[in-house]
Amino acid sequence: xxxxxxxxxxxxxxxxxxxxxxxxxxxxxxxxxxxxxxxxxxxxxxxxxxxxxxxxxxxxxxxxxxxxxxxxxxxxxxxxxxxxxxxxxxxxxxxxxxxxxxxxxxxxxxx
Amino acid sequence: xxxxxxxxxxxxxxxxxxxxxxxxxxxxxxxxxxxxxxxxxxxxxxxxxxxxxxxxxxxxxxxxxxxxxxxxxxxxxxxxxxxxxxxxxxxxxxxxxxxxxxxxxxxxxxxxxxxxxxxxxxxxxxxxxxxxxxxxxxxxxxxxxxxxxxxxxxxxxxxxxxxxxxxxxxxxxxxxxxxxxxxxxxxxxxxxxxxxxxxxxxxxxxxxxxxxxxxxxxxxxxxxxxxxxxxxxxxxxxxxxxxxxxxxxxx
Numbered sequence: 001x002x003x004x005x006x007x008x009x010x011x012x013x014x015x016x017x018x019x020x021x022x023x024x025x026x027x028x029x030x031x032x033x034x035x036x037x038x039x040x041x042x043x044x045x046x047x048x049x050x051x052x053x054x055x056x057x058x059x060x061x062x063x064x065x066x067x068x069x070x071x072x073x074x075x076x077x078x079x080x081x082x083x084x085x086x087x088x089x090x091x092x093x094x095x096x097x098x099x100x101x102x103x104x105x106x107x108x109x110x111x
Numbered sequence: 112x113x114x115x116x117x118x119x120x121x122x123x124x125x126x127x128x129x130x131x132x133x134x135x136x137x138x139x140x141x142x143x144x145x146x147x148x149x150x151x152x153x154x155x156x157x158x159x160x161x162x163x164x165x166x167x168x169x170x171x172x173x174x175x176x177x178x179x180x181x182x183x184x185x186x187x188x189x190x191x192x193x194x195x196x197x198x199x200x201x202x203x204x205x206x207x208x209x210x211x212x213x214x215x216x217x218x219x220x221x222x223x224x225x226x227x228x229x230x231x232x233x234x235x236x237x238x239x240x241x242x243x244x245x246x247x248x249x250x251x252x253x254x255x256x257x258x259x260x261x262x263x264x265x266x267x268x269x270x271x272x273x274x275x276x277x278x279x280x281x282x283x284x285x286x287x288x289x290x291x292x293x294x295x296x297x298x299x300x301x302x303x304x305x306x307x308x309x310x311x312x313x314x315x316x317x318x319x320x321x322x323x324x325x326x327x328x329x330x331x332x333x334x335x336x337x338x339x340x341x342x343x344x345x346x347x348x349x350x351x352x353x354x355x356x357x358x359x360x361x362x
Contacts, residue, residue: 091137
């Protein structure tokens with residue numbers, strides 16, 4: 001059993017480290033505008049960060065590159081990408097990805 | 112409820128914001144549901160499960176945190192992981208800052224509280240074209256967070272009956288969400304190069320034993336690469352909107 005009070009305590013810490021990065025830049029820089037180069041640089045951040053979180057989660061199994069068919073997360077990602085790109089819908093992408101992984105586990109019992 | 116309806120009638124912009132939040136709601140209810148189930152599986156109380164959606168409100172780190180709580184990871188380590196995962200908000204926040212010039216400090220504080228990947232994507236696309244009324248902007252944010260809390264509540268209630276998350280593929284929610292968000296962010300070909308190379312760097316760092324730093328290092332690298340490619344000269348189809356493989360005239 002986990003201690004619910006320590007969970008709450010931890011969450012207050014999570015609140016601080018989540019809220020400060022959200023509020024400080026907009027607070028500081030809405031008065032003094034950032035240099036155009038910095039603004040241009042910032043435009044690439046979302047793409048870079050999302051990919052940096054995604055790719056290891058689908059390519060690696062126990063911290064090793066695994067391209068075998070048994071790596072369901074990787075193979076389900078391909079149709080998920082295509083559907084996300086065609087529909088531009090987060091909901092459609094998440095639903096398809098989960099249906100594929102759940103379906104493969106049910107049908108072939110892998111993963 | 113009556114007050115809510117009245118506010119809708121007197122401020123139609125509010126309603127417009129609620130409607131514009133619909134794509135976010137469609138994503139947040141099921142992902143929030145998965146979070147609620149996983150939080151229950153991890154042994155979090157219903158109160159804590161909902162409290163995390165209210166006070167932390169960060170989808171990916173909440174999903175990650177449930178796993179860390181379940182594994183008995185120490186608090187400081189969970190907080191440090193949350194910090195690293197959410198550092199990208201620093202950059203979202205800085206990117207939106209030019210548009211919030213002239214806002215009151217407390218308005219900025221309230222806006223920033225509900226800044227997420229999805230609300231950033233929606234706002235950053237809209238702000239470039241035209242700054243919507245504040246009521247509309249806040250309506251989007253509040254609707255999104257309420258749907259996230261609702262999804263978590265549904266998951267937490269149902270979660271007690273689910274013994275294993277794998278048959279429902281709830282462990283694939285987060286990767287699938289990242290795929291959807293990533294694709295929605297990609298507008299020019301150069302960004303595909305940035306995505307592929309930052310992703311590969313993160314993989315290499317994780318394999319090499321530097322997984323803790325992979326996200327932040329790969330992000331700094333990727334954004335710098337994007338600027339370098341941009342400044343090196345845009346020729347040919349680089350810089351054109353749309354994804355190259357998509358044929359002309361295809362709806």
